[in-house]
Amino acid sequence: MNKLLIISGPTATGKTKLALHFEEWSAAHFVKMARTEITNIWQRKKLPIVVGGTGLYIKNLLHPPTTLFISPDKKLRRQLEQLNMPQLQNKLRRMSPRRFSDMNESDQKNPRRLIRAIEVVKFAKLHQPSEGFANFRPAALHIGLTSSIKEIDRRIKNRIANRLKQGLKQEVKTLVKKYGWDSVLSTTIAYQEWYPYFENKVQLEKVIETWTIHEKQYARRQLTWFKKQPNIHWFDVTASDFPNNIVSLVKQWYYQQYAPRPKIYH
Template identity: 30%
Template sequence: MIKAIFIVGPTASGKTALSINIAKKFGGEIISADSMQLYRGIHIASAAPDAEEKCGIPHHLLEFLELDEEYSVADYVIKARRCITEINSRGKIPVIVGGTGLYISSLLDNTEFSEQKTDFLLREELEKRFDSIGGEKMLEELREFDPTSAARLHPNNRRRIIRAFEVYRISGKTITEQNELSHQNKGFIEPLVIGITYNDREKLYDRINRRVDIMLNNGLLEEARTTFADTNGKGAFQAIGHKELYGYFSGEKTLEEATELLKQQTRRYAKRQLTWFRRDDRINWLYADSCDDINENAFKLINEFLKEENR
């Protein structure tokens, strides 16, 4: 199995800086696990690292999609696995960093996607049905053949509800059944998962608020304005950081109101990320607001992890 290091946690927690320090010290290459950093044209909103921040460390799965391209979890996992294998073949350590929980868990759980084809006619049929009867009714129907998935999904989560139906109609297996099969298979990676969070949630929220202010100073308004006229609800057009500003461009909100909405939505997103990651007992949590040095503690965990193969 390939040893891989995962750095996870909520937005604005310091994942990028830690991952680069780890890659520099242990000879790693970084793979993004952030669903919005895949896209070109939203560099500021997605907080993708720039050339200076990268410090010469190779980065993968960053800013390679057009804004209107849709990219599924299956697409991501297949490509990320390929990156992990290639990085390992160069004698480097894969460092996967991001806050998109489904990307992270699908890699950790060895979720099998290779046979899940996309039937665009079926998807269109399911999308029309969802729009016709609504999420609550679709969840009732999903509950009949996949109650586990139905219990996890929110009625407003259109994409995932449709995907659950799609997978079942194409493969004859529910997503739950496929995940169980994946768990039974030997994974191809041996992971060390490090999470960054804060004991004091308000400190994280303060960091989020400051980050939004910095983004605005760095040109977020101009970046968002370029997507405003073309928005179609697909791909990166749903990104937090742009859509909250559209009300300002249309005259429905003042800049102050749009900015506060962006801060509020980003804080809510961070809370959802923490809820997702907190249920995973594989994560070794480090607290950025503790007296301990977060880099030093991460390095200790990694040294022990890498020593294990030599015992």
């Protein structure tokens, strides 16, 4: 069976840094491209390694929801956006009573979720189910990197200081000039915090303070999400021998025909 190694965890635990992209990106884009590249690596008889802290992307890579590859229908959405919530509810009920009843109460009252549900139902009626990556069933080993909140906060502080030394201020200035604040800069941690600074509304110290808070909040959300996911082998990155322990586990898993039970390694 084809094998796949996954390394994830909250921010500032030592994963490879991810680049900032200024084009629309989604879980569906990621899954399609990642599965294609992983398959290419398998064909070369190599072990693909997926590294990142966006847990939902990793979950969708292994177990994508049936709606993941249904692209937005912009024309339909413009039409549906003219309807109020009761009209959207009635439309979905007529199209698929089961789909409506399967939604929780909150989603049944959420126009955006109702529009997406109508979009999916319409697509399903017009298209045959796609095989997609039906044969993509890797034997995955999921490694999680973690530490105490205190240690993660310390690493966040150090990483922010390093990024400032590396010229982040000038980088943001250059990107804003090229793309403007209406790009993903306005919602991306480490970039969005600079807006009031360049508007001469706050000092650099305030940028750093706000940025630090956002990074810490994000790390805690990641920890909460990952704790709910099964089958992750957690390693404390403050343990002196944690790299060797990871290598040992990966070798066991890769060369033998069994899956070790998930545990926490201190």
